[in-house]
Amino acid sequence: MQRIITIERFIIEREHEIPGATGEFSKLLTDLALASKIVWREVSKAGLVDIIGSTGKVNISGDVVQKLDEFANEIFINVMQKGGHLCVMASEESKGLIEIPDELAKGKYVLVFDPLDGSSNIDVNVSIGSIFGIFRRVTTSGKGTERDILQPGRNLVAAGYIVYGSSTIFVYTTGNGVHGFTLDPSIGEFLLSHENIRIPKKGDIYSVNEGYYERWDENMKRFINYLKAEDKATGRPYKLRYVGTLVADFHRTLLYGGIFMYPGDKKNPEGKLRLLYEAAPLAYVVEKAGGRASDGFRNILDIEPTSLHQRTPLFIGSEEDVKLAEKFIQGKAED
């Protein structure tokens, strides 16, 4: 029987692996686990209490804000700002920077997050999630600024996500392996269930919203047609799986291999997903698990953000599949 170890115990035991990490970093990760348990509690009874449905508001990205989006955002902000480890935060559900109130202690870390990913799936009982990334601050003291937030994914010191699904799993990395913890609701603890996750170098599943096929450019169409062609030698046709919740599609890709794509198209040249708190944290996770993430031309982790909510095309998953996608997107592949 696998050793029973809680996420808190695991984080403390691994703390020495993080250069210059103090207990502060471990407490920051532990606070994230707490915040996600509180979000899970609301998600798991979403059908029962009045947090289903929309607030009638629209967020900065033009998405209709669901009540659970707003609730999750408030939970993450309230739990995380009190720990004294952060100098500033940014969230998909908050227009500008989230400052740490004057009366609260500031720390040397920065948190970027998507509090509730897959909002359109809340009302129909399909998996949803949360995504987070942690940077060290760039400025030296006082309140954090945009300079602390607008860092490339290469600078992340930790990143991860939670999937609230048939079971709830917390996956994170601090650069030394990617580890998954499954929530045992009977004791309210995240227990180690997936130590050192490695993504297969090549998969046989592709994940994209084919409803937008006619908006794609010729190279993207050619790539998808290539994946659907019969060719036993290269493991084609690939299977299609698309949940419509990035975190759920990504988690399946991380464990089974293959590729998730949200490309740019004629209507949205930069695609739909946001760089800072969706693509970059998951790119950091996939790279630490042996995979790759690209916008079709550059590694996602090398993109210098210029605005909080900027979007990016995203190709993420098994290294060979993402590299093949890049060749097609760049017009360099023969069918």
Ligand code: AHG
């Ligand atoms: P969010 O709910 O945080 O806005 O994210 C929704 C995103 C992502 O979860 C998913 O991959 C994508 O929306 C699905 O978009 P389409 O419905 O256009 O396929």
Ligand code: MN
């Ligand atoms: Mn999202």
Ligand code: MN
């Ligand atoms: Mn969201």
